[in-house]
Amino acid sequence: MSTNAPALTGAGQPAARGGAAAPSLAGGRKAITAVALALGTFMQVLDTSIANVSIPTIAGNLGVSVDQGTWVITSFAVANGVSVPLTGWLMQRFGVVRTFVVSVALFTIASLLCGLAWSLPSLIAFRVLQGAMSGPMIPGSQALLINVFGPNKRTTALTIWSITTLVAPIAGPLLGGYISDNYFWPWIFLINVPVGVFCVWMCWTNLKSQETATRKIPIDRIGLALLFVWVGALQIMLDKGKDLDWLNSTVIVALLIVTVVGFVAWLIWELTEDHPIVDLSLFKSRSFALGTLAMCLGYAVFFGNVVLMPLWLQSNLGYTATWAGLVSAPSGITAILTSLMMGKLLRRFDARVLAAGSFALFAFSYFMRANLTADSSYLVFVAPQLVQGLAMGVFFVSMLAVAFDGLPPQKVPAASGLSNFLRITAAGFATSLITTFWDRRETLHQSQLADVVTQYSPAYQEALGQLHQLGMTGQGAAGAITQTMIGQSYLLSSLDLFYASAWLSVLMIPLCFLVRRPASGATAPAPAE
Numbered sequence: 001m002s003t004n005a006p007a008l009t010g011a012g013q014p015a016a017r018g019g020a021a022a023p024s025l026a027g028g029r030k031a032i033t034a035v036a037l038a039l040g041t042f043m044q045v046l047d048t049s050i051a052n053v054s055i056p057t058i059a060g061n062l063g064v065s066v067d068q069g070t071w072v073i074t075s076f077a078v079a080n081g082v083s084v085p086l087t088g089w090l091m092q093r094f095g096v097v098r099t100f101v102v103s104v105a106l107f108t109i110a111s112l113l114c115g116l117a118w119s120l121p122s123l124i125a126f127r128v129l130q131g132a133m134s135g136p137m138i139p140g141s142q143a144l145l146i147n148v149f150g151p152n153k154r155t156t157a158l159t160i161w162s163i164t165t166l167v168a169p170i171a172g173p174l175l176g177g178y179i180s181d182n183y184f185w186p187w188i189f190l191i192n193v194p195v196g197v198f199c200v201w202m203c204w205t206n207l208k209s210q211e212t213a214t215r216k217i218p219i220d221r222i223g224l225a226l227l228f229v230w231v232g233a234l235q236i237m238l239d240k241g242k243d244l245d246w247l248n249s250t251v252i253v254a255l256l257i258v259t260v261v262g263f264v265a266w267l268i269w270e271l272t273e274d275h276p277i278v279d280l281s282l283f284k285s286r287s288f289a290l291g292t293l294a295m296c297l298g299y300a301v302f303f304g305n306v307v308l309m310p311l312w313l314q315s316n317l318g319y320t321a322t323w324a325g326l327v328s329a330p331s332g333i334t335a336i337l338t339s340l341m342m343g344k345l346l347r348r349f350d351a352r353v354l355a356a357g358s359f360a361l362f363a364f365s366y367f368m369r370a371n372l373t374a375d376s377s378y379l380v381f382v383a384p385q386l387v388q389g390l391a392m393g394v395f396f397v398s399m400l401a402v403a404f405d406g407l408p409p410q411k412v413p414a415a416s417g418l419s420n421f422l423r424i425t426a427a428g429f430a431t432s433l434i435t436t437f438w439d440r441r442e443t444l445h446q447s448q449l450a451d452v453v454t455q456y457s458p459a460y461q462e463a464l465g466q467l468h469q470l471g472m473t474g475q476g477a478a479g480a481i482t483q484t485m486i487g488q489s490y491l492l493s494s495l496d497l498f499y500a501s502a503w504l505s506v507l508m509i510p511l512c513f514l515v516r517r518p519a520s521g522a523t524a525p526a527p528a529e
Helices: 027-049 052-062 071-094 096-115 120-133 137-149 151-182 192-210 221-244 250-272 280-284 286-316 321-328 330-339 342-348 351-369 378-403 409-452 458-469 474-508
Strands: none
Touching (some): 027 096, 052 071, 071 120, 071 221, 071 409, 151 321, 151 330, 280 286, 286 409, 321 378, 330 378, 342 378, 458 474
């Protein structure tokens, strides 16, 4: 059975080589090791968000469109998602410490290569490598933090780990924006290098004596290969479909066939394999199946909006990358504050009610965005982000409590790996879909505006007269009007997607109540963001 976490003792500690629990670290060694482990998580989560606000800068520097630049986000997300199911096998085969340290080392090397990339294809290739190498970093850091602090301070370890996963999304847009505006974009990846070196050195020095037991177990190579094929083909199809005119392109049709055939073959293989890379029997649990579906759909809508907002701000509203980051970052603050209260909330309220409440908050934040205008103030743009942060703080923990309710303890690691794989993959697909629909809706709105605002219409003549008074004549004035129409078209397209996101969130609320009521006081593993 595939897992995404190491085999743990009953106290939550990895078992030492001899089968007995290794002694926890103490004093300064414990503190500095905990910092190094937290930084491992921080780097991985940071790199899921740091590029979001930098895409226009990266695309412009590499001479490609912003749409093509979004591959920098989706390539990392999909590669990371596909690598997650392999994590459990790696940790059982080579040990948690060795797997984590090697993962961080390879992630650091891939970050260096991303910073040295000379073209978009090379950057995408290195981002795929970076995402693939990062699979064990989050579950590894979580398990090792618990080991460092010991079973009596498990809550402290998970609190440090959880806060780290919430701080990183705040720092990502801020760092990405500041670096893009003031330095050269490769530094959004190169800053990982010294942090990664420190993390590898400290963790290996202090934890190599506490390596977990290892055992030779079979790996589902065919299942892993088929998973990579159909997920990769689907992602490429979604990313290239818009540029190649979808089913009018032979390439897109071929990718669709590969996706369908690959998925069916993978499904049949996993259902008949004795040691599947993904344990599909988990879907026999109604709570897990519906809870995971709701979590993936909710996260896809959320992540699509996380990508769309900075693109719109920078491409059409004149925001710099730094200011786009300052718009996005406040959501992390309210997310942290809310997550700190989730333990008490889960003990007092039905997790299904909290999950439904998170969808309601998401919907409210998207409805708020649907009322934005091109000249809205900074605070008006930030307000929906603050509400979104409240939703984030409730969403992850409550949805995991709903989805994992009733699962046997030995099934939880596999369930965590599967839910993370699906959630991360959904985020990659959402990025492709929302940018495609953004451009398609813009084209529709621009054609509708062009039908109304012709060179003979009163509105066009009035605008032309105002531009003439400002000293603009001829093609310059006509070009300015066209740019205004394009800006308005992207505004209307963005509002369409915000409305769609809001209603999708509303429609997902009933899913939360189709599962059985979780046990009183049910909790869930801290979520990986």
